[in-house]
Amino acid sequence: MAQVPLLFEMGSPGRAGYRVPECDVPKKPLEELFGADALRKEPLPLPELSELEVVRHFVQLSRLNHGVDVGFYPLGSCTMKYNPKINEDAANLPGFARLHPYQREDTVQGALQLMYELGEYLAEIAGLPRVTLHPAAGAHGELTGLLLIRAYHESRGEGDTRREIIVPDSAHGTNPATAAMCGFIPVEVKSNERGGVDLEALKKVLGPQTAGLMLTNPNTLGLYDENILEITRLVHEAGGLVYYDGANMNANMGISRPGDMGFDVVHFNVHKTFSTPHGGGGPGAGPIAVAECLAPFLPAPTVEKDADGKFYLDYDLPQSIGMVKGFYGNFAVLVRGYTYIRMMGPEGLRRASEDAVLNANYLLARLKDYFDVPYPRICKHEFVLSAKSYKEKHEVRTLDMAKRLLDYGYHAPTVYFPLIVDEALMIEPTETETKETLDEFVQAMIDICEEAKRDPETVKTAPHTTPVGRLDETRAARQLDLRWRGSS
Amino acid sequence: MGFTPVTDQDRQAMLDVLGLESVEDLFQDVPPGARFQGKLDLPEPMTEGEIWPHLLELSSRNANLDEYVCFRGAGAYDHLVPRAIGHILSRSEFLTAYTPYQAEISQGVLQAIYEYQSMICLLTGMDVANASMYDGPTALAEAAIMTCGATRRAKVLAPTTIHPVYRQVAATYLRSRDLELVEIPAPDGVMALDVLKDHLNEEVAGVLVQHPNFFGCLEPVEGLAELVHGVGALLVACVDPISLGVLKAPADYGADIVVGEGQALGNQISFGGPYLGFFAAREKLVRRMPGRIAGATVDSRGRRGFVLTLQAREQHIRRERATSNICSNQALNALAATVYLALVGPAGLKEIASQCAWKARYAWERITALEGFAPMFQGPFFKEFAVSCRGDVDEIDDHLLQKKIIGGLPLKKLYPQLGSGMLFCVTEARTKEQIDALVSALGEV
Numbered sequence A: 001m002a003q004v005p006l007l008f009e010m011g012s013p014g015r016a017g018y019r020v021p022e023c024d025v026p027k028k029p030l031e032e033l034f035g036a037d038a039l040r041k042e043p044l045p046l047p048e049l050s051e052l053e054v055v056r057h058f059v060q061l062s063r064l065n066h067g068v069d070v071g072f073y074p075l076g077s078c079t080m081k082y083n084p085k086i087n088e089d090a091a092n093l094p095g096f097a098r099l100h101p102y103q104r105e106d107t108v109q110g111a112l113q114l115m116y117e118l119g120e121y122l123a124e125i126a127g128l129p130r131v132t133l134h135p136a137a138g139a140h141g142e143l144t145g146l147l148l149i150r151a152y153h154e155s156r157g158e159g160d161t162r163r164e165i166i167v168p169d170s171a172h173g174t175n176p177a178t179a180a181m182c183g184f185i186p187v188e189v190k191s192n193e194r195g196g197v198d199l200e201a202l203k204k205v206l207g208p209q210t211a212g213l214m215l216t217n218p219n220t221l222g223l224y225d226e227n228i229l230e231i232t233r234l235v236h237e238a239g240g241l242v243y244y245d246g247a248n249m250n251a252n253m254g255i256s257r258p259g260d261m262g263f264d265v266v267h268f269n270v271h272k273t274f275s276t277p278h279g280g281g282g283p284g285a286g287p288i289a290v291a292e293c294l295a296p297f298l299p300a301p302t303v304e305k306d307a308d309g310k311f312y313l314d315y316d317l318p319q320s321i322g323m324v325k326g327f328y329g330n331f332a333v334l335v336r337g338y339t340y341i342r343m344m345g346p347e348g349l350r351r352a353s354e355d356a357v358l359n360a361n362y363l364l365a366r367l368k369d370y371f372d373v374p375y376p377r378i379c380k381h382e383f384v385l386s387a388k389s390y391k392e393k394h395e396v397r398t399l400d401m402a403k404r405l406l407d408y409g410y411h412a413p414t415v416y417f418p419l420i421v422d423e424a425l426m427i428e429p430t431e432t433e434t435k436e437t438l439d440e441f442v443q444a445m446i447d448i449c450e451e452a453k454r455d456p457e458t459v460k461t462a463p464h465t466t467p468v469g470r471l472d473e474t475r476a477a478r479q480l481d482l483r484w485r486g487s488s
Numbered sequence B: 001m002g003f004t005p006v007t008d009q010d011r012q013a014m015l016d017v018l019g020l021e022s023v024e025d026l027f028q029d030v031p032p033g034a035r036f037q038g039k040l041d042l043p044e045p046m047t048e049g050e051i052w053p054h055l056l057e058l059s060s061r062n063a064n065l066d067e068y069v070c071f072r073g074a075g076a077y078d079h080l081v082p083r084a085i086g087h088i089l090s091r092s093e094f095l096t097a098y099t100p101y102q103a104e105i106s107q108g109v110l111q112a113i114y115e116y117q118s119m120i121c122l123l124t125g126m127d128v129a130n131a132s133m134y135d136g137p138t139a140l141a142e143a144a145i146m147t148c149g150a151t152r153r154a155k156v157l158a159p160t161t162i163h164p165v166y167r168q169v170a171a172t173y174l175r176s177r178d179l180e181l182v183e184i185p186a187p188d189g190v191m192a193l194d195v196l197k198d199h200l201n202e203e204v205a206g207v208l209v210q211h212p213n214f215f216g217c218l219e220p221v222e223g224l225a226e227l228v229h230g231v232g233a234l235l236v237a238c239v240d241p242i243s244l245g246v247l248k249a250p251a252d253y254g255a256d257i258v259v260g261e262g263q264a265l266g267n268q269i270s271f272g273g274p275y276l277g278f279f280a281a282r283e284k285l286v287r288r289m290p291g292r293i294a295g296a297t298v299d300s301r302g303r304r305g306f307v308l309t310l311q312a313r314e315q316h317i318r319r320e321r322a323t324s325n326i327c328s329n330q331a332l333n334a335l336a337a338t339v340y341l342a343l344v345g346p347a348g349l350k351e352i353a354s355q356c357a358w359k360a361r362y363a364w365e366r367i368t369a370l371e372g373f374a375p376m377f378q379g380p381f382f383k384e385f386a387v388s389c390r391g392d393v394d395e396i397d398d399h400l401l402q403k404k405i406i407g408g409l410p411l412k413k414l415y416p417q418l419g420s421g422m423l424f425c426v427t428e429a430r431t432k433e434q435i436d437a438l439v440s441a442l443g444e445v
């Protein structure tokens, strides 16, 4: 496929892709309004393009990109499920898309009702009573949740002593990063031979300095921690609170609720579990559900309903941690999530989780003879394989196999994560894929394993059929070129 | 059911391969105490045909800006959104992709990010930009944190002319890292440099300024950077990207970091989100930046291509020592901003910015000529201005609503001392006729 020129390499002076209406009020000289000093002297060197040139440019770019609608996307931990089209239509309704966030509450009752009810659904799915919809993504939910935990300890006079957040070695990078960002000291705890939290190691690090523990369950190995009740009990016993990283909630809907497992605060990744599109990296939404003891510290405003059934924004939260974001959350993403939950219903959500787990176990069963399986157990919605034997015997790394998968028309699994598995491949099929797709993917994986033995060079130099060949990341980091700097 | 294609037959076939009796067997590892019994208390499922009328009904209970004329801004703006943007955003290859971890099949997203970064650099005059933050307030907050890291100091100054919500979010983020936001009083609608001077010393990491500020006023940015740099601190400018169609690039008045809310660039107003925070800085600060950054490189055959780069700053590599915990960002909103700037071009952006200024000026002249309405602050303003009103602002708001006008934002919630104030916003999307209708409605109360 031909390369697409940069926008800056196209166009011609005097062209424009959008016409602004004629100005119908007096035009005062800008020097008079602002003073000459405040003004831009040179015209902006932006490209000048027709609407068709712009549309073609972006359509051409889009064709260089893989997405769920293009093909299978088994990117572990990211829940790349199908994004129903009606979600988009819902979010684009003028009665949702064309609302100013500072409109009076009586003019946005429908929007507030949607947020209020979504909050109730999320509370039910989490098994925890109170919700804030503010956080913009999972990591932002983590930030909000840990600040709540910090405020809770501070309110009890233990803010200065409870400074440690325990994070398993299998945790996602955002967990320790969030802990540090919230002024905590992250303390790593080892996993045991079954892939769960090592209880003895946990007991050793728990104490009066413990603010809490962050955990995802099923964890990043795709394994349900059988000791979960004991883990949350131990943390509570030590006076800490337990944070649930909800990235893996797609395994649990209607099956096992974080609140019932003993967690005090949970974030949802609406862009994963509730089918909202990932947009090339975002936007998502990361609402959190919390136990009653954390509710006084929630960011303002919360969405509430009065005795007459009117919805309103409650800013009266004197113990609040403060705001974490402008306005009330990524509303248009929440509209999509709401639409999905209403269409699925309680049994639909449970069925989705069941099928996500079934699809993952089926894939694992079909692939287990070809890879090392570090934790040979029933998995949940995803699982982790290791390609270390190919590295040892054929010098073919996980990265090479991932790149080769691109030639077969698939997005690669998540690779080299979690960090505790050598040459890791983390595979999450989701429930929206058919058995036929899974079977084809298995065949591609088996073919690549064969190639790795027979013809390792083909795998090591992959991909071969993509718009560009393997890209030089080292060069990108050494010879920084982060923006267009004019034609040279 | 729903969007799950797995039939009962498929289930059986897969269970046979697994050697299991039922799907239930897949959940043996869930201890009984953690197992949810029964059915979630949620509404029963709806088909597309059933939910659509429900969504229409819910959305119809909101006064939308196609039917109401909006003179409200304060961080969310009703600018014209070119139709082509929505169509490009709905391309599945952009919409249903995630962060471009596999660069070779993500060149579309990566090149668009590179183009976005380039455009933000052109607008702001900065050397580098990231791929987006959650929104304007969080971008400002991360910038404030960055000034502390870069200077190894713990105090950031913010005049009260910065949007109160931006200050609150920055304060939350700073407090969480045991850093401090100090508010500098600015009762005259702009910051006073001599007051700022009193607070500036070698403990200050950064000074934040919003320009134009919350009240729409242009801040005295000339000479500000010299003061700030004089004590070894960094200057963070939070700007309206539309204003940069006519106003000087922040680099030209000495800003070190430039952030802002990018919603105005072709994004729907959507009741407050999703928007995007843009984030740009001087080259020397690039390794301290939060968020994703795309860079150009070459492929195995020497052809140009794009990848995510400088990842050693980020949480998935650096973990607790990362510059930020951000992972998912606002990529699709940044794409909208890129398409917007490509469509309107340099002349279009200048015209849009100019029309904002002219129309706001026209509205200001007409409103402040009404008896009992007076400007709250002196000095130049861009597309927003504060007016003290005759009578009760809630009654005014009511009256305007009856005329299908969403009037200026009553200021009393955000600035209790400005109880009689309304903050009006006039963009290029407003017409003279609409402004005249606003003025006559105001004259009636």
Ligand SMILES: Cc1ncc(COP(=O)(O)O)c(C=O)c1O
Binding pocket: A077, A078, A137, A138, A139, A140, A172, A174, A216, A220, A245, A247, A248, A269, A284, A286, B326, B327, B328
């Ligand atoms: C396990 C886990 N935790 C946290 C996150 C962070 O979520 P987000 O990208 O929405 O901030 C992710 C997602 O990428 C994840 O996979």
